[in-house]
Amino acid sequence: MSKISLIAKLTAAEGKSGELEEALRGVVAAAEEEAGLEIYSAHAADDEPGVYYFFELYRDDEAKEVHGKGDGMRAAMGAFAGVLAGRPEVITMTPVAAKGLSI
Numbered sequence: 001m002s003k004i005s006l007i008a009k010l011t012a013a014e015g016k017s018g019e020l021e022e023a024l025r026g027v028v029a030a031a032e033e034e035a036g037l038e039i040y041s042a043h044a045a046d047d048e049p050g051v052y053y054f055f056e057l058y059r060d061d062e063a064k065e066v067h068g069k070g071d072g073m074r075a076a077m078g079a080f081a082g083v084l085a086g087r088p089e090v091i092t093m094t095p096v097a098a099k100g101l102s103i
Helices: 017-033 061-066 071-080
Strands: 004-011 037-044 051-058 089-093
Touching (some): 017 037
């Protein structure tokens, strides 16, 4: 059973950065309901206005598969409607080494 990490790039629709940031805060708060989600953090790109990245670390495949399926997360993810310029770009990875984490 190995951990799974991913990075998701989200781009705000024109004039919607503030609303997207609020939606990001909401889904991060709702992620508390997901026991197998070990890290779920949102970041604004310093050199690309309106671009945001999620870093996610899951305990295993099962934890990744249930991500977003709880009532709180589904409701929070609904706030993304109308504030994204397109579908998120997602890169899935296998962790190799990390400071402060058991990989």
